Amino acid sequence: MIIGFIGFGKVSKTLFDLIDSPEIDFATSLEGRSAKTIENIESSNIEVLESFEDVAIKSDVLVSATSPKSALSVAKKYGKHSNGIYLDLNNISPKTTLEIDNYVNCLVDGAIIGKIDSNNPVLYLSGEKIDDLKFLNEFLETKKISDNVGDVAILKMLRSVYTKSVSALLIESAEIAQKHDLKEEFFDILALTEGEDFKEKSLSRITNTLNNSKRKSEELEEIIDCFDDSDLIMVKAAFKKLNR
């Protein structure tokens, strides 16, 4: 079996490192890649082909892990050449996932959840042919969500509904606490019931959100757009909070 990678960043490299079997070969290409990715590829023991078209044609499983912005154009370009499974691991919306489905023979949408370079990332999968990826279980935990392409993308967004709104809430709570000179005490008192790591986790959420507020706010906009048939009071408030 051959697993091909379009894009060889953190996600691809992690999979490449985890999947260690004499029966599985890997392929990728240097075509149009960044210096850093080329370095990544050259330091790995992976077959390098002329073009991504060649990679797509040769692969039984073609992994697309480039960037959210190029996911669709990659699918348009190489999807038709892939005769096996096209596993899209880009962080894309349900809408883009369904669009990609039009250009690909056999799409599986996936996401790695948890710290990608931790010991136990979990690979979420949805799509009709997910059973053909059962072999991956030998190398990392996989979770079959459903036969419907797009369900993993929805699930990722649902996850974001919670985490991004919690971050907005933490920003607001910490502001009020600060105003009353009780910020430290605020984190301490919550740690009693929310777990010892509450303070550290919350501060990192706050910093991360404030440092990337433009991107976070765009992602919230995408969430609001995606779930616009639901009653989005908290999410819309989070969006408003981040735009103050």
Place this chain on the structure above:
Amino acid sequence: MIIGFIGFGKVSKTLFDLIDSPEIDFATSLEGRSAKTIENIESSNIEVLESFEDVAIKSDVLVSATSPKSALSVAKKYGKHSNGIYLDLNNISPKTTLEIDNYVNCLVDGAIIGKIDSNNPVLYLSGEKIDDLKFLNEFLETKKISDNVGDVAILKMLRSVYTKSVSALLIESAEIAQKHDLKEEFFDILALTEGEDFKEKSLSRITNTLNNSKRKSEELEEIIDCFDDSDLIMVKAAFKKLNR
């Protein structure tokens, strides 16, 4: 030393059980108490006086732990008879705490945080004379917040800002997930990063909030009133959510 209790519900009983010293005596009264409280008192080895006025006069530390609604009237009635520390443990707002301060010689405001009947509740204290309560540390963990009466009440409210808004957010997220038939998966995916008990804790928060939505919404109104000089986007959204 004598510790007197006005009210002998869960809070008083817990303190009574924890504080076990030959140098400390306890007193309370049956005056106007409920059948259940009388039973509580009679099954404890505690001195019973004619009236709460007697309890107030005799006590070095007078604990008021009745109900949020009667906290102020109890203070008005018995505060003037207390010459030691008046420790208010009712779940009251900063505003009510400061009002009570007008009727009491030496107020300390306090709150027990964490499961009250667990092995390690923490007693939060603020007020000028908190050092006189240092002896309590021998029996349960105490936390000195500041000299300012009302700071513990503010801290309790800050805690509520977070917990009540998270509950509203969980209700909203679970609704959206349910709509996409991914409710179980939503809790599972978050458990990977939020901790194994995320699902259980969240479901209990949702149920508890929905079953008591009127009270929770009143409490959120009180929070909004208390912090109205802050930018309350998330809290106001939580209030709106609970009133849908």
